Amino acid sequence: MNEVRTIKKYPNRRLYDTEISSYITLDDVRQLVIEHTPFTVIDARSKKDITRSILLQIIFEREEDGEPIFSTEMLESIVRFYGDDLQSAMSSYFEQSLRLFVEQQQALRDQMGQVMSGTDPFTMMRNMTEHNMNVWRGLQESMFRGTSRATGESPDSSKEK
Numbered sequence: 529m530n531e532v533r534t535i536k537k538y539p540n541r542r543l544y545d546t547e548i549s550s551y552i553t554l555d556d557v558r559q560l561v562i563e564h565t566p567f568t569v570i571d572a573r574s575k576k577d578i579t580r581s582i583l584l585q586i587i588f589e590r591e592e593d594g595e596p597i598f599s600t601e602m603l604e605s606i607v608r609f610y611g612d613d614l615q616s617a618m619s620s621y622f623e624q625s626l627r628l629f630v631e632q633q634q635a636l637r638d639q640m641g642q643v644m645s646g647t648d649p650f651t652m653m654r655n656m657t658e659h660n661m662n663v664w665r666g667l668q669e670s671m672f673r674g675t676s677r678a679t680g681e682s683p684d685s686s687k688e689k
Contacts, residue, residue: 533560533567537578543569558586621667628663632656 536544545552560567569582591598609618
């Protein structure tokens with residue numbers, strides 16, 4: 529069941545799910561993402577993997593149709609990082625931040641269940657805050673190490689100035 533599902537995109541812009549032998553929509557692809565179903569989208573003509581392009585298209589449509597996640601200022605900042613020496617560091621930072629957010633969302637759900645069962649909410653919030661601070665410190669240290677490598681400075685050179 530861990531097999532990667534193959535979706536082919538044809539020149540007529542239609543998506544064909546080879547597992548169910550049927551055409552699907554971007555909303556169907558979005559549902560695969562929500563369900564954590566592994567898949568890859570292949571351009572039928574060139575055989576190139578275009579999964580990222582399809583995911584970006586889904587994000588674009590969701591941003592246009594509903595309550596956007598990304599502000600204009602945030603998108604401008606992201607655009608500025610393309611081609612910058614820190615592009616790979618920023619990519620890693622985004623991934624780690626989003627992973628932390630998802631973990632914290634699940635932890636909050638779990639802890640809300642504990643609150644409903646009588647666990648002290650103040651202890652729960654203190655523990656979560658301490659955990660968040662430790663993770664963010666680690667993210668910042670990782671980001672600063674990436675900045676130091678990109679600029680050629682040693683991590684401690686800023687302390688000498």
